[in-house]
Amino acid sequence: MSNIAIIDYGMGNLFSVTKAVEHVAGSSDKIVVTSDADKISTSDKVIFPGQGAAKDCMSALQQCDLQAAIIDAASQKPFLGICMGMQVLMQMSEENNGVDCLGMYQGSVKYFGNHLSIGSGDNSFKVPHMGWNCIEQQQRHPLWKDISESSYFYFVHSYFVSTDNENLIAGTTSYGPTFTSVIAQDNVFAMQCHPEKSAQAGLQLLKNFLNWNGSNTVN
Amino acid sequence: MTLAKRIIPCLDVDAGRVVKGVKFIDIRDAGDPVEIAKRYDHEGADEITFLDITASSDNRETMVHVVEQVASEVFIPLTVGGGIRKVEDIRTLLNAGADKVGINTAAVFNPEFVKQASDKVGSQCIVVAIDAKQVSSEGETKRWEIFTHGGRKPTGLDALEWAQKMQDFGAGEILLTSMDRDGTKIGFDLALTRAVSEAVGIPVIASGGVGTLAHLADGVTIGKADAVLAASIFHFGEYTIQQAKNYMAEQGIAVRL
Numbered sequence: 001m002s003n004i005a006i007i008d009y010g011m012g013n014l015f016s017v018t019k020a021v022e023h024v025a026g027s028s029d030k031i032v033v034t035s036d037a038d039k040i041s042t043s044d045k046v047i048f049p050g051q052g053a054a055k056d057c058m059s060a061l062q063q064c065d066l067q068a069a070i071i072d073a074a075s076q077k078p079f080l081g082i083c084m085g086m087q088v089l090m091q092m093s094e095e096n097n098g099v100d101c102l103g104m105y106q107g108s109v110k111y112f113g114n115h116l117s118i119g120s121g122d123n124s125f126k127v128p129h130m131g132w133n134c135i136e137q138q139q140r141h142p143l144w145k146d147i148s149e150s151s152y153f154y155f156v157h158s159y160f161v162s163t164d165n166e167n168l169i170a171g172t173t174s175y176g177p178t179f180t181s182v183i184a185q186d187n188v189f190a191m192q193c194h195p196e197k198s199a200q201a202g203l204q205l206l207k208n209f210l211n212w213n214g215s216n217t218v219n
Numbered sequence: 220m221t222l223a224k225r226i227i228p229c230l231d232v233d234a235g236r237v238v239k240g241v242k243f244i245d246i247r248d249a250g251d252p253v254e255i256a257k258r259y260d261h262e263g264a265d266e267i268t269f270l271d272i273t274a275s276s277d278n279r280e281t282m283v284h285v286v287e288q289v290a291s292e293v294f295i296p297l298t299v300g301g302g303i304r305k306v307e308d309i310r311t312l313l314n315a316g317a318d319k320v321g322i323n324t325a326a327v328f329n330p331e332f333v334k335q336a337s338d339k340v341g342s343q344c345i346v347v348a349i350d351a352k353q354v355s356s357e358g359e360t361k362r363w364e365i366f367t368h369g370g371r372k373p374t375g376l377d378a379l380e381w382a383q384k385m386q387d388f389g390a391g392e393i394l395l396t397s398m399d400r401d402g403t404k405i406g407f408d409l410a411l412t413r414a415v416s417e418a419v420g421i422p423v424i425a426s427g428g429v430g431t432l433a434h435l436a437d438g439v440t441i442g443k444a445d446a447v448l449a450a451s452i453f454h455f456g457e458y459t460i461q462q463a464k465n466y467m468a469e470q471g472i473a474v475r476l
Contacts, residue, residue, distance in 0.1 A: 015316040019291045052341050118420040126422050126445065128343050128391060132223040132265055132475040152223060152475040154296060156318075156343045174221055197296050197318065199260060 001028030004210065005043035007070065008035045009060045011050050011084065020196035021047065024207040037069035045209070046073040048190075050084025054109065054159070055096035057084050067102065074104055074188050078214040081190030086183065087161060089190055095159055105183065107163025116176030125176050128158045135171040135181050135193070140218045143189050143208045144170075151201040153193035155181075160192065187214035223475040224439045225265035225446035226463055227298075227424060228453045230255060231272050235281040238272070252285045256293045259453070262460035264295065265475060268321070268394075268448060271301030279308075283315045290316020300348055300394070304332070306339050313344060321394055323348035324367050327374055330388055337389025346424075347390040351378040351411055352398040363411050370398035378411065379418045386419045393419060394448065397427040404430025404451070412442030424448050432458055432466040439472050 004021065008014055014033055021031055032039060040046060048070060050057050061067050073079055074089070081089055088101045093109035101109070117124040132152040137144050160179040163169065170189065171182030182191045189209070195202035230237050236250040256267050267289070271282045279302070286299055299312050300321025309320050326333050326347050337345045352370060355362040363378035382393055395415050397408035407425045416423040425444035429435060429452055438447040452458050464474045 013313045013316070015314060016290055016294070019316065020294050023294070126420055129222065130343065130392065130422050131225050131445070133221065197294060199295050203294055
C-alpha cells in the first residue's frame with residue numbers, strides 16, 4: 001500500500017488524473033489531492049500534473065510555496081510529471097517571453113511554431129499538437145512494462161522539452177522534428193502526454209507508476 | 220509514425236439521457252451516456268463529443284453529472300458542447316472531467332467570449348463550433364456563411380473569415396458542420412472542409428453528412444480534416460469505430476489502432 005499525493009496548485013483539472021489513478025489503484029492505496037507541502041513530504045509517491053501557461057504555473061507554485069517540496073520529492077521518491085509537470089522541471093521555458101523554471105534538468109522548453117511551418121499543407125503542421133501520437137521508447141524502464149513500442153498516447157501542447165542530455169530521454173515523438181516526449185532519471189519519470197486520457201496505454205502506465213519503487217533498473 | 224487522424228462519435232444528450240436512439244444489441248440501457256461512452260472507448264474511439272440539447276436551463280446541472288460519471292470510467296478526451304455562454308459554465312465542465320468545450324451560438328453573438336474563455340482556460344480547451352451553409356449559386360466561386368438556430372438563421376458572416384477570426388480570438392480547434400449535409404448521409408461538404416482546413420493553422424473536425432466509411436476517409440484525404448465526427452453510422456451499429464479505423468488505415472491514413 002502507498003500514499004500517493006497528487007499536487008494541486010490551482011493549475012487546472014485534476015478530476016481526470018485522480019479518477020484514472022483511482023481506477024488502477026489497489027484498495028489499500030491512499031490517494032490525496034493536496035497543496036500542502038507536509039502532505040507531499042510524507043507521501044510515498046508524487047504525481048505532478050499541470051496545465052496552462054508556464055508563467056502561471058511557476059507563479060502558482062510560488063504562491064502555494066511548493067517549489068521546495070516538489071524539488072525535494074523529485075530528488076527522493078517515485079515522481080511522475082505530466083504535461084506542464086514535465087516542462088517546469090527544466091531550466092527555462094520560451095513561453096510568455098521566457099520563464100525560469102525549476103531547473104532540475106538541463107534543457108529548455110520550446111515553441112513548436114518556431115520549429116515547423118504552421119498550416120495545413122503537406123509539409124506543415126498545426127499547433128497545438130493535439131491528438132494521439134506514438135511514443136518511441138528510448139530507455140528500458142519499469143514504467144514501460146506491458147506497453148508496446150510506438151504506443152499511442154494523447155497529447156495537447158504547443159511547447160516541447162528540448163535537452164542535450166541524452167541519458168535523460170526516455171521517449172520521443174515525431175511531430176515535424178522528433179521531440180523529447182518523456183524524460184526519466186533515477187526516481188523521476190515525466191511525460192508531455194496525458195496518461196489519464198490515453199485509454200489502455202495510459203492506464204497501464206499509471207498502474208506501473210503505482211507499482212514502481214523508484215529505481216529505473218528493469219528486472 | 221505521426222499524429223493520428225481522430226474518429227469522434229458524437230452523442231446528443233437531453234436531460235442526462237442519450238437521445239436519437241443508440242441501437243447496440245448488447246447494450247442494456249441505450250440511453251445511458253456512461254454505457255455508450257464505454258462501448259465507444261472499447262471500440263477505439265479517439266475522443267467522445269457530447270452535445271447537450273437540453274432545452275431547459277434548469278437541467279444544466281444534469282450535464283455536469285453526466286460528464287463526471289463518464290470521466291470517472293472512460294479515460295479518453297471528452298468534449299462537451301451546447302448552450303455554453305459563460306466562462307463559469309466552462310470551468311464547471313472542465314472541473315467535472317471534460318477536456319474541451321464547444322462554443323457555438325455564443326461565439327456568433329459575442330466573439331469576445333471566445334477570447335475571454337481561451338484567456339482563462341487556455342486555447343486547447345476551446346473548440347469553436349461553426350455551422351456553415353453554402354450561399355453561392357452554381358457556377359460562382361463557392362462561398363459559405365455561418366448560420367445559427369439549426370441552420371435556419373443566416374448571420375452574414377463568411378465561414379472562412381469567421382474561422383480565421385475565431386483562431387485569432389483563441390480557438391484551439393474548429394468543429395465544422397455543413398448544414399447542407401447534416402443528416403443527409405451523402406458525405407461531408409469536402410470543398411467547405413478543405414477551404415476551412417487550409418484557412419486556419421488549428422485542427423479542424425469535419426462534421427455533417429457521413430453515411431459510409433469512404434466518407435470518413437474522404438474528409439481526411441480530400442477535405443484535409445484532422446478529425447472526423449459522426450453520429451448515426453456508429454449509433455445504429457452500421458459500422459463500428461474499429462471498422463472505420465481499419466478502413467482508414469487501408470487508405471493509408473494514420474489512425475490509432
